[in-house]
Amino acid sequence: KEVINGGYIEAMLLGAVGIGKSTGAQIITAYYVYLLSCEKWPQLRYGLMPTSTIYFAMLNRTDTLAEKVTYGEFRQMIERCPYFQENYPFNKDIKSELVFLKHNIRVIPAAAYAGKLLGMNVIGGIVDEINFLQKIERSKQSQTGTEFDQAKVIYNSLVRRRRSRFLEQGKLPGCLCIVSSKGGPDDFTEQRVREVEAENDGLTAIWNKAQWEVVPLDRFSKERFFLEVGDERTNSRIIEKREDARPNAKVLEIPVDFKSDFQRDMDGSLRDYAGISTLSEKPFFYDREKIWMMAENFEKMGLMSPFDIKETTLEHGLPEIRKDYVIPNPERIRVAHIDLAINGDACGLSVGYVHSVHTVRSRGTSGNMIVEDLPVVAYDVVLRVSAP
Numbered sequence: 473k474e475v476i477n478g479g480y481i482e483a484m485l486l487g488a489v490g491i492g493k494s495t496g497a498q499i500i501t502a503y504y505v506y507l508l509s510c511e512k513w514p515q516l517r518y519g520l521m522p523t524s525t526i527y528f529a530m531l532n533r534t535d536t537l538a539e540k541v542t543y544g545e546f547r548q549m550i551e552r553c554p555y556f557q558e559n560y561p562f563n564k565d566i567k568s569e570l571v572f573l574k575h576n577i578r579v580i581p582a583a584a585y586a587g588k589l590l591g592m593n594v595i596g597g598i599v600d601e602i603n604f605l606q607k608i609e610r611s612k613q614s615q616t617g618t619e620f621d622q623a624k625v626i627y628n629s630l631v632r633r634r635r636s637r638f639l640e641q642g643k644l645p646g647c648l649c650i651v652s653s654k655g656g657p658d659d660f661t662e663q664r665v666r667e668v669e670a671e672n673d674g675l676t677a678i679w680n681k682a683q684w685e686v687v688p689l690d691r692f693s694k695e696r697f698f699l700e701v702g703d704e705r706t707n708s709r710i711i712e713k714r715e716d717a718r719p720n721a722k723v724l725e726i727p728v729d730f731k732s733d734f735q736r737d738m739d740g741s742l743r744d745y746a747g748i749s750t751l752s753e754k755p756f757f758y759d760r761e762k763i764w765m766m767a768e769n770f771e772k773m774g775l776m777s778p779f780d781i782k783e784t785t786l787e788h789g790l791p792e793i794r795k796d797y798v799i800p801n802p803e804r805i806r807v808a809h810i811d812l813a814i815n816g817d818a819c820g821l822s823v824g825y826v827h828s829v830h831t832v833r834s835r836g837t838s839g840n841m842i843v844e845d846l847p848v849v850a851y852d853v854v855l856r857v858s859a860p
Contacts, residue, residue: 475500480677481634481644484668485651486661487679487747491686496679497598497649498546501528502553504596504646505577509560514575518638518645520593525576528646529597531584531626533604539568542600543581546570550579584622586629594633596646599626603652603659623660654743654750658817662749682746684727692727699724699734701748705764708738777853783818785860799852801825806852819857824849 475483475496483500485493505528508514515524530546532538547570550556563571570579579597582588584605605622630648638645652661668676684692701722702708710731717723724746726734734741739750757763779791804825811820827850836842 474679475647475677476503478677480675481647482676483647483649484661484664484676484678484680485649486654486665487681488683488686489653489744491681491683491747493651493653493679494542494545494598494600497600497651498549500647500649501546501579501596501598502549504528505550505572505579506555506560507645508575508577508595509572511575514577518640520637523576524593525578527589527592527594527597528577528579529589529592529594529630530579530581530600531598532581532600533584535581535583537600538581538583542598543569543579546579546598584626586625589629589633592633593637594630595638596634596648597630598649598651599630600651601653602627602650603655603661605660621660627660627664654747657749659749680747682724682726684730684745689727692729695728696725697728697731699726701742702760705760707759707761708742710734777851777855779853779855782854783856783858785858787860791855800850801827808853813857813859818859821853821855821857822851823853824851826850 483497485496487493508526511517513522514526515522520526530538530543532542550562550570556562561573563573569581572578584599584602602623605626607621607623627650634644634646634648650661650664652659654661656662665678665680668678698711698714698717700709700711700717701724706718706721711717711723714723714725726746730741730745733745742748742750778793778797780794781791784791804827806823806825808821808823813819826847828848829845830848832844832846834842834844
C-alpha cells in the first residue's frame with residue numbers, strides 16, 4: 473500500500489529472511505499489470521507502436537532461479553487471481569512466460585544480464601537477490617577491462633530502458649522492485665540506499681525490517697534481550713540492559729527465541745534475522761576489537777611512521793617523510809603489501825617486519841596447554857589512500 477499509494481517508481485525490499493520481500497514485490501508488480509489492463513491503448517499512451525510489446529521482467533541470478541522462483545511464484549499468484557481469470561486472461565498454453573491476450577503485455581523470466589533485455593520495452597518488474605549477482609575483476613564483460621559488477625549493469629540498464637520508453641512529463645509509470653537479503657556494507661543495495669538518502673527525491677521506497685517487526689508477535693516469547701550492534705571497530709554483543717551499551721550505539725530489543733542463534737553466530741543472525749549488513753560474511757578476523765587494540769599497542773611501543781599522516785589522496789604528491797624519522801631495526805627484512813581499492817573503498821599500503829618473538833601459552837581444544845613462539849609484527853608504514 474505504501475509503495476503504490478506513495479507514487480514510488482522504485483521499491484527496495486530488503487531486511488531479514490522470511491519477511492515477505494519477494495511476495496511484496498510480486499503483489500506490487502501484479503497491481504501494475506492490472507493498471508495497464510485498464511488502459512484502452514497503453515502503447516499509444518506512451519508513444520509506442522500499437523504492435524509493440526510491453527514487458528515486466530522477472531530477473532534472478534540464473535535462468536532456472538528466475539523461472540522457478542521469481543516468475544514461478546508470480547505466475548501461481550496470477551493463476552489464482554479471479555480478475556486475471558475472468559477480466560484480463562492470459563494464454564494458459566504458454567508456460568515459459570505470461571502472455572496476456574489483450575494489449576500485448578508480457579511477463580518474462582530471465583537471468584540478470586543486460587543482453588537478455590535488448591530492444592525490450594521494460595516498464596517494471598523484479599530483480600531478485602541482487603546482492604548475490606556476479607562481481608568479476610578484470611572482466612572482458614567490462615567495457616574498460618576492469619571490474620564487472622552485474623548488479624550495477626543490470627540496474628542501470630533497466631533504469632535507462634524505463635526512462636527512454638515510458639517517461640511522461642518527468643514521471644514514470646510502474647515500479648521496479650529490488651529485492652535482496654543482506655550481505656556486507658559494499659553490497660549493491662547498501663550503496664543504493666546511501667544514494668537514495670543523499671538524493672532524497674522521494675521516488676524510491678526503502679523497506680528494511682527485522683523478522684520480529686513483521687512476523688506476528690504471538691509466534692515469539694514476550695521475553696526480550698538486548699543486543700548492541702557493533703561497527704568497524706567494535707564487535708556486536710549481547711548486553712544485560714540498554715544502559716550497558718556504549719554511547720550512541722544502536723541497540724536492538726530481540727525476542728529471546730533468537731538468543732541462542734545470536735550467541736552461536738552473531739554476524740549471520742544479524743543478517744538473516746535482523747536484516748543488518750555486517751562487514752564481511754566470512755571475516756578473516758572475527759574479533760575486530762583486537763585489530764584496533766593491536767594498532768594502538770604499536771603506538772605505545774613508540775613505533776612511528778615516516779609520515780605525519782595516516783591518510784592521503786596523493787592530490788598534492790607523496791607525503792613528506794618526517795625530519796625526526798629514524799628507521800627502526802634496519803637490518804630486518806621488510807614485507808610490503810598494497811590492497812587496491814577495487815570496490816570503491818580506500819587503497820591500503822603497509823610495510824612491516826618481525827619485531828620480536830614472544831612465547832605464548834594457550835589452552836587447546838582438548839584442554840591441554842600449548843606453548844608457542846609467535847612473532848610480533850611491527851609496521852613502518854600504514855597508509856590509507858583515498859580518492860580525491
